[in-house]
Amino acid sequence: MAGDQAARDAVAQVARASYGRLVAWLAARSGDIATAEDALADALGRALETWPQGGVPEKPEAWLMTVARRRLIDHARRHRVRRETAATLVLLAEERNQATHAFPDDRLKLLFVCAHPAITSDLHTKLMLQTVLGLDAATIAAAFLEPPATLRQSLWRAKVKIRAAGIGFHVPEAAELPDRLAAVLEAIYAAYGTGWDDWAGLRAGLAGEAIWLARLLAELLPDEAEAHGLLALLLFIEARKPARRDGDGGFVPLSAQNTALWSVDMLAEAEASLHVAAALARPGRFQLEAAIQAVHADRRRTGRVDRDSIALLYEGLYATAPTTGVAVARAAAVGEARGTEAARALLGKLSPDAVATYQPYWVLRAHLGLDRADALARALALTADPAARGLLIERWGDG
């Protein structure tokens, strides 16, 4: 019985560590993620049956791949697949004769397929979480507050499209890479976002999974500055997590956080990643956002926040990514560094339509004392988090 448990643990461990690598390898050769996942599920099932008796093989990952590949070839034979797939299966069969312990890492190709522009961007993150990390649909659905059955359907349809439309498993050429990479970065950032505003405790946040994906992407694309920038950004934010809520669950704004609660290890890794990115000399949105967080993180050492640097970085960020969110954040940063008048002037340039339902805009107006009662009412109407509401009322509720 103890042997049984050891074998089951071994299966679970290989599955966790190698799921994405195995799916990517199989799917890159068949062009078909769903079939690759099925083949791997079969192989894992087979491992659970045979490892308890025969013992855990010396190279469990290679063992799983051999079984999964055989399933894939059987599947192709049964279904008389089209010409191109038949060709890749010849390749599969040939590769069987080679050493299998060092098979290539195709996860980068898989990430690019998941975030392909022919797949609706709403599904990019979810596909990555499922195919690269092996998360089940129920876990992903919980993180996105979606009915599991609906999500299962959408993921299924996306995988059918990937196969039937012939979306290629390859790393985009240099000319396309910036746009295609931007989609992958966005998808990983969105995965982090699932855990961010978890005020009601409804979501099992996927912040850890997002950081894992960001780390993987930076490893697979070591020359892409923005990949390191994204990793740095996520780590800077995650490092502050223990300080973000007080003992009563109340929201603690960044400037009031106890820096002793920040994770030193995560901050160190974040800073190292940002240095790697900077050395590549290709600035971008995520690096600028990470650099802003780096300035905030310096408060731990210096005891003060360098407001001028933050304002300058926000101006750089606005030049790169002129969104409403960045515009409001820039106005706030400029206000901190150069005074209320400068912030007012920047807010005055924003179109009323763009900010009508943008909560941080109204919070900033209340903060700057611009028509405070009205601004506070608008901000409260747009704030669902009870802790954040409490904070707004506490600050400006009595005029």
Added chain:
Amino acid sequence: MQYMLLIYGNEAAMAASTVPQAEAYAPWIAYTKALKDAGVMVAGDALAPTATATTVRNHGGKRQVQDGPFAETKEQLGGYYLIDVAGLDAALDWAAKCPGAAYGSIEVRPVGMM
């Protein structure tokens, strides 16, 4: 893999265009030649305007013939190319180069295999 590039555009706007016909056709002729030179062209045609369309249904063995296209849309199907390329990315590259993409929409569909 074979893909059909379905070319949609606003017929009324095209009909109202004052660009001389030879000039309007030139980019299409060049594009067709590029597809042939690359060895990816299988077929391609322009379609007569939707005013000439007739839609037929034979649901439950009951033949029903109707004047006009199957759906009234802002952009109408005006032609197609059938191409044979390695995968979707190559098909999308060709679709982006199609003259119709500059003012209308190109729907890219893999040809029947499921």
